[in-house]
Amino acid sequence: MEYILRTFGLSKRYKNHYALDKACMNIQKGDIYGFVGENGSGKTTIIRLITGLISATSGSYELFGIPNKSPDILKARRKVGAIVETPSIYQNMSAYDNLKMQSAIIGINDDNKIKEALFEVGLIDLYSNPKKVGNFSLGMRQRLGIAMALLGDPEFLILDEPMNGLDPAGIVEIRELILKLNKTKSITFLISSHILTELALVATKYGIISKGRIVREITADELRHEFRRSTLIEVDNPFKLSQILPEFVKFKDISLLPNGAKIYGDTDLNILFAAIIKSGINILSVNCNDANIEDFYLSVAGGARHD
Amino acid sequence: MTNLLKTDFKRIFKDKLFMIVCIIGGAFALVTPLLYKVLFSAIDAEELLGAVTSAKSIFFEAFLPGSNFGLIVPVLLSIIICKDFSFGTIRNKIIIGKSRVSIFLSMFISSATVLCATVLAHALLTLFISLIFFDYQAGQFTAGDFGYLMLSILFEMLVYIFIAALISFLSVFMKNVGLAIVMYIAINFIFTIIGSIVMVASLIAEEKNIILEFLHNINIFTSSLIGTGSSYEFKDIMYIVLTPIIGTSLFVFLGITVFKKKDIK
Known part of the structure; x- marks a missing residue:
């Protein structure tokens, strides 16, 4: 059983409040892990922790089998793509420029990669469009964010509330994109959401978090059987x-x-x-x-x- | 690291603010010598002009961190640097496994390079335009003066490398463009004012005061030892070189330490 992510009693404390309390999460290769919890339950905190944006108060995690304290964790992160809360994009640049910047950070010097990523998310029309990202709709920004995350050919894609603010057509597009990438590119997903019915259409495994604690992990098959x-x-x-x-x-x-x-x-x-x-x-x-x-x-x- | 540097340079050059920096630099370079010329013509004292000012003094004034351009460039550069925090794009670098040390160093190196290049370009342009109206200095320009000029430029660059380290530190420490700017301007003003107070106090003091002299010499923001003579003493060089190097090392170290522990939202 190949694990992409395992967390061991991961905690994050802000002053006197535990945003995450001894969380244990297990994501296997090929999973579409639906991460469910109410607002403020700790979904984004755990995502920030595993993407290295914040440090844990206690506990540890393994990404692609590499412990977070190991210097090799940076290598493991190269196989990760993520959108945390909102897509991180330069609002004063075009979609192409944003992708070009991200390519440069990763060390890719191939415009075909940019074309490919834009095509995957259905934004190929923006390849030569100078329109600034600041003028994009939320759905377009969300898709551009995914395109940027796809540039490094990630094996593990983390999407924090990807359906937020999307219209029904946008939700369907994102859902189909997730399923396609999981099937064709074997990308493992961690998707946090509170739109449970949407999550149910893609997730193969669920993690339920409440008050900073992961209270249950269950596969979609187990869930179907149980419920x-x-x-x-x-x-x-x-x-x-x-x-x-x-x-x-x-x-x-x-x-x-x-x-x-x-x-x-x-x-x-x-x-x-x-x-x-x-x-x-x-x-x-x-x-x-x-x-x-x-x-x-x-x-x-x-x-x-x-x- | 190379990839990060490429990206940081690219985003600085692509930013409209950089274009604004260039326009402001060009305008100040043109306006400053002209103002001197116009001012002295207006008060009908053009014969005094040569005694009061020179292309050399205007050139070194252009380098002052407390001067118009010397204050504007770091502020605008802070805005550009902080965009990585305000747009959240700093996350893209961390998520894909770039180390925080290399992210900070790239931020510092790119801002130092751009800061030095723009300030130097502005000062050189100011010098060329000044030479149209004024002599370089009262006496003849010798090979020794050229060496002094080159050495002074090198020293000024050390000052701006220090300022780049300071704004990089403030940017990661504050993570907020407004606060970073306010802090930088406040620091700049405070040290410039301290410099003036120390200078006045030194003039008033009847005997040579070692403490005042030391404070005068280590104040990077007034750069009072650079470009004010025709040669450098060894003791001056030690102050001129060591102060910004120690300051730069301190702020780079602090910046890395703070950034390594900082939670990114």
Whole structure:
């Protein structure tokens, strides 16, 4: 299992307040890691820490297996691209000039790279456009920021609230871009957002942060399994129910309980209930649950928030 | 480091403010000698002109950190440097693994180079225009004077390297263009005023005061030992060279230390 990023009890204290409190995060190669948390929960703080913008009060992290205290961490950072909060661009320069500047910092002297990056983010028209970035829309700046982050051929791209301020079409474009880059260039992503439904469309793994603590990490598959559509049936004879259910529901979709059973997935409940009644079992209650990422977030972070 | 230097030079030269610096430099170089000429013509005292001023004195005045151009260039350069903080573009350098030491050194070297080049260009232009109206100095221009001129230019450059170190330090320390400028102007004014007070106190003092002389000699902002004679004594050279070198080293060290620990938003 190749880890791109691992943090070990990472903390950041500002005066008397812990912005990040012993955070442990694990991102594997190829992940699209959705980083979810309320405003001020510590999402940007952890991003600033791993990008070297701020230093940790305690704890450590490994980037591409290299510890943060090692001098080689600078080499590891060369494989990282990031947009922290807002894209860092010279407002008084054109898109091309900004990309040229970033190329110069990285040490690239190839205009084709600039063209390629602009093409990837759908801004190729700006290649020879002298319009200053200060006059760009937020969506264009966001995409230009991604283009700049792509210049160094990063293996790990960190996007802090990339959907912020984007119109619906812009959100779709960014989402498709993320999926394309993950698939075609095998770029691992860390995306922080509080637009959970958007994140659910791209993320392969989630990290839930609340009050500076990462309260849960879960893969999208685990989440789907744990929070898929379910029906809770309470009966007077659970043993008899357990004998009937396999005739109508796949075994893996049944979770037997002391007072009944939980059935996952889509099952024709009319047929099932008819069979249960026919076998003489009394149904005491039926509870349908159609949970999603938001319910999951509230169940995990909500508890932490009310601690 | 080379890549960072290239980028820093590029962003300085691409900035409109740099163009403004060049225009202001050209204008001051033209206006200053003309003002002397016009002023003395107006008071009908052109015969005194040669005794009061010369191309040489106007040339060295152009170098003074407290002079118009000497104050404007570092201020505008601070604005350009601080844009990396105000636009957040400093983050791009850190994120892709450039060390903070090399980022600071690149900032210092590029600002020192540009500062020295613009101030020197302005002073030389002032000299050439002054030579149209005035003699270089009262006596004949000798090979010794040429050597003195070259050496003085070198010393002035040391002063501006020190100023570049100071503004680089203030930029990373403040991370805010307004505060960095206010601090620089305040420091410049305070040291210029101290220089004047020390000079007056030295003149009033009946006996030679070693402390006043020392304070007078180490005040980089008044550069009182440079360009005021026709040759340098060894003791003067020590003051002229060592003071900016120690000051530069101190601010570069402080700048690196502060920047290494500074949280970037």
